[in-house]
Amino acid sequence: MSTVAFIGLGVMGYPMAGHLARAGLTVRVYNRSEDKAKAWVEQFGGSHHATPEEVAQGADLVMVCVGNDDDVRQVTVGKQGALSGMKAGSLLIDHTTASADLAQELDAACRERRIGFLDAPVSGGQQGAENGALTIMCGGTETDFSRAESALTHYAKAVTLMGPAGSGQLTKMVNQICIAGLVQGLAEGLHFAEQAGLDQQRVVDVISKGAAGSWQMENRHKTMIADEYEHGFAVNWMRKDLGICLEQARRLQARLPVTALVDQFYGDVQAMDGGRWDTSSLLRRLRALGGD
Known part of the structure; x- marks a missing residue:
């Protein structure tokens, strides 16, 4: 597993x-915006390449990190998609936060071509990616996970196989469900402290x-108090993720009020x-509704 193709340079x-390049792997990249790839x-x-198909040629691992289900399909099974260029015995890893249905769809498409597959969404945000400290939750076979694990640890502090294809995406849904409630609770707590005349930082x-205490409190309270949100994980992406969670919950008859x-x-x-504001901007919404 010495040659890697990475699709999506957001x-x-x-x-x-x-991180893969710094670890000494041969890395080939593709991005819709060629300037970013250059x-x-x-x-x-x-090296950078003109299409997902081209970048995947000769790669042992092909990693995808794009926006949503449709984006993943376009760069994998679409015209000039990565699967068209991948060799038998190689491995596709999708880091996109997407649906479990898509993961199972890609798993089936890969098996037809004797290609391995893992759905491997990540948590930790931009800061975690830059620091090589992401948490990765994987769905797939033990064999494919074992083949990929050493490469994934170059940018992760925890890599865990959760079950068969789709299990990584289902686990990421749990992650986003928990974060949504935490951020709203933190926003309400800081808003209450502000309205009560307390020193928010001291609180x-x-x-x-x-x-x-939580990751959100530790990493977001300062910017929330300062009313700064031009950073972090965008609200647009969180709504996309929560839409996936709520759709899956309807199918499972799970209640997520x-x-x-x-x-x-x-x-x-x-x-x-x-x-485009960070998800912690829920506090700005409360401030806009009343007070301060």
């Missing part, structure tokens, strides 16, 4: 592919050491022209 894919090659070496310093409510709140943020 805020996550760009540094993830960079910039990556200038920084890390390797966080105290409560973060106890049961209320808080998730559905927070999804609506993010719709309010989008209406404030905040689609």
